Amino acid sequence: MNRRIPRFIAQFALVFIALSVVPTIYFTTELNKVDSIAKDKVSSQTQAQIEFTLNALKSTTNNIRRSIGILARNGLLYNTITKPNNYNIEALQDLWILTAKTQGYYSLLKLVDAQGNEIVRINQRGSSIEIVAKDHLNNDSQQDYFQKAQLLAPKTVEAYSSSNDRTESSGFTSLAERVTSPIDIGGERLGYFVADINVDAIFKALTYAGTATNRPDMLDASGYYIRSNNPDIQNSSDTDIHLSDINPAVWKYVQNADSGAIYNAGNWWAFQKLKLPVNTITEKLILLIVVPESYIDALKSDEITDLAILASTTYLLIFFLSVVFMAWHINHEKNSIESQIARAAMNGMSAVVITDKNNRIVQVNQEFTRLSGYTLEQVKGKLPSLFASGKHRQEFYMNMWKTLTSEGMWEGEVTNKRKDGSYITEILRIQTVTDRNGNIQFYVASFVDITHRKELENRLRELSERDALSKLWNRRKFDMELKNECRLVDRYPDSNHSCLAVLDIDHFKRINDALGHDEGDRVIQSVAKSLLGEIRDTDFLARIGGEEYALIMPHTDLDEAEIVLNRLRTSVYLAHNEQVSISGGVTDIKSSVQESYKRADVALYQSKTSGRNCISTFSSAQINEIA
Secondary structure, three states: OOOHHHHHHHHHHHHHHHHHHHHHHHHHHHHHOHHHHHHHHHHHHHHHHHHHHHHHHHHHHHHHHHHHHHHHOOHHHHHHHHOOOHHHHHHHHHHHHHHHHHHOOEEEEEEEEOOOEEEEEEEEEOOEEEEOOHHHOOEOOOOHHHHHHOOOOOOOOEEEEOOOOOEEEOOEEEOEEEEEEEEEEOOEEEEEEEEEEEHHHHHHOOOOOOOOOOOOEEEEOOOEEEEOOOHHHHOOOOOOOEHHHHOHHHHHHHHOOOEEEEEEOOEEEEEEEEEOOOOOOOOEEEEEEEEOHHHHHHHHHHHHHHHHHHHHHHHHHHHHHHHHHHHHHHOHHHHHHHHHHHHHHHOOOOEEEEEEOOOOEEEEOHHHHHHHOOOHHHHOOOOHHHHEOOOOOHHHHHHHHHHHHHHOEEEEEEEEEOOOOOEEEEEEEEEEEEOOOOOEEEEEEEEEEOHHHHHHHHHHHHHHOEOOOOOOEOHHHHHHHHHHHHHHHHHOOOOOOOEEEEEEEOOHHHHHHHHOHHHHHHHHHHHHHHHHHHOOOOOEEEEEEOOEEEEEEOOOOHHHHHHHHHHHHHHHHHHOOOOOOEEEEEEEOOOOHHHHHHHHHHHHHHHHHOOOOOEEEOOHHHHHHHO
16 A cells, blocks of 8 residues: 555646646746736726717717707897896896706806897806806907907807916816807897806716726827826926926827827826817817826736636646546546536536636536537637627616626526527526635526527417407507607607507498498408508507507607608508598607607597598697697
């Protein structure tokens, strides 16, 4: 027995070294790539931050532009310029105060008459809003902006940059823009609307939480700092700090490109030049993100730590594998049983996918390959989003990750896509595997295929939502679709325009009384067939009662809906040899289900009282006018 111990140790060492060669090469290579990986992460983060800032800035300036268009063209403004009495002035002041509080981007709003006299002026500094008293109003006839405004064409909006007027604000330059629009009534110029936009306030609202800095530094086109996250620049008494004073090499690089990134002096510098939209803010700006060396070092440290954990786990695994191998060598039968158990656990009834902390696939089992059609070689290193079907909204995945992060497990029903493009419905369970510090290192997902069961459920559900006579959707399904459409309109009021129509067979009671209910049923079926043959693919048609139908038309305005409905009405009339006709009422869908349906029903009543075989409209704007 004692003679076998040295031999056993030698065999164990050989096995361990042989199994460790490839991992050692891998870990050495990965260790050499730590620096580039950290810089790639920083580059990706800064690019995302710049994209976020540009999109947020575009949205903000578009809102300001729309707001200015409304402020410069409204009845309260015209009433005040023509009749500057206390009532009109106070009403205009209330509107401006509400706008200033809501927007938060105006430092000044004022109304000036044709002689340059201020009629109304509101100043905003931070959260403080001041209505300027009448005896403190000025005459602006000699100011440069007023001289330029007199040359403006009617109904124009002109922006004046004040970037050359460098004023001290928190230790560095502050920007403000003045927007002027003439007020002409009956061909006579009565005055001007003037607004000062606080660009600092716009950029203070641009916060991105995904990187080392909250907001990018802002520089003017000449390279002077406007605002900065650097405390040394923020607290400096010098109001003319130039990028070349901070880093000449970076400034030289910025001058020669519209965007880019450079690693210099231990820091990562990413920039983007932009010109803000006309008629709001015309200043050319430079967005600059500076990621300090300490943050890059922290990323490197995290990568090295993760690599060390993985290496320790790997070598420990190799150690145990070597022990297992030697144990198998000594006791083949016992080791064989244990191996069979391990394989059975991995290749059980559930499909299994294992991903690393970056959600890259590292392992799958045989059941996964059978269900999805993908082998490990085809998916290794890729994201599970490869299997996404597109049937779930972004909020679904956001909630999934939120639950995973907070609870360490998520379970639910998901529809994914197989390799051949077909859909698979799964009961999916995802669990996190963490290190001793609670940091996630791996995700283990297991699922079972419930596609056939789901298809059966969907067929049963569809049968419960179909009208037996007309084969159209029934009232229950219609109510759900209308509720969903109202939610979409409420959530996206500017981009989602939809209409609702209620249709009714004219004189249907006469058909039943004269020809019998069997003929009435056939008319209901034939009208449904005519309507179904003429509606668009995106439209939703349902029978909601007796001889009454309802039609939801997504992405359709009221004028287009009226054209569609008249086409349907004519088709029904001709298909029945002018013996059967329909009447209809149509309205635009708003957030309230009850009010939208009520307006369509009122429009239908108008068609009935107008002689039938016609279409009437009743918009939400009309009911607001009546109210």
